Amino acid sequence: MQKFFILWVSILVFFFTGCSTKHYTVSEPKLITLKTPKIKFADTGYIRHDETSVEVELFTAGVAVEKISIDSLVCVSSGCMSEEAFVKEYLYPDYPADTMRNIVLGKDIFSGRGKEEMCDGRLFQFIRNDEMDIIYRRGKGEIYFKDRLNSLIIRINDLDTNQSLP
Template identity: 30%
Template sequence: MRRSLWLLPVLLLLLTGCSRRYYETPQPALIVLKSPKLRYADMGFLYRGESRIKIQIYTAGRPVFTLSVGERICLDGSCMSEAEFYRKFFGVAYPPGTLHAIFSKRAIFGGEGLLKKKGRSEQQIFEPGRFDIIYTFDATSARFRDRINHIVIKISER
């Protein structure tokens, strides 16, 4: 009898392990990510967690692009700092947390220029010579466009 009492907690630990759920249930979405160095547009999945987001884009049923955004940004397994990612793939220095906020459908740049209209939020951010951003988002979609740096990010959840 005593032997079976300690067996139950051990079995529970083995079955659940020390596993942690980093992401919620995957959310299917149409994802467009265009910059001078990145060009992806197809159906994929958004995996959201408390402090990280993973984006996978599929073509013909196979993942062709994986982007993880957390403390560091990982592109197809190659990780770098957020500032380095922005510089390398976008050619501009955005504030920390910008990409995470876009994929979370939250305000960017500390809410600068935020206008709310009928369940939809919009931000227009302009800094001469650096960026000219129009960003709109609601519960199911986000559209980010930087006209100076030729960057487009669109998310339409299904």
């Protein structure tokens, strides 16, 4: 009898939690380029997000090769860490903790510092000091982040947008 009870409890737990997956409100295919100290990638991927979570899933030749999930923690194939630790390890130590999340979502970085709006609706941010030389632009189906001093590039394009490289 006890084995029967354990079996049913296990089935119910699996049914209610084991099969549950995160359902995002937005899921978009993109062309993604990442050049960071720990990730070198240029191919297709998906950007998924809702109000609190962001997920970047990277594909090479149609096979998922990496997933970056940003929620209360940032999880990659090598494990989970805080957003601050992720930014320090994967981007640059002097960046704010929410930098990766904001870039992927096309939001202001560095609290909007150096922000300019162009007449065509695109937004630019220029951030320059002794530690970084950042150009960050978004709009017209593109998100482009480049830090020349730290050799970082993050580029996300809509799949139907065929733009040449800068």
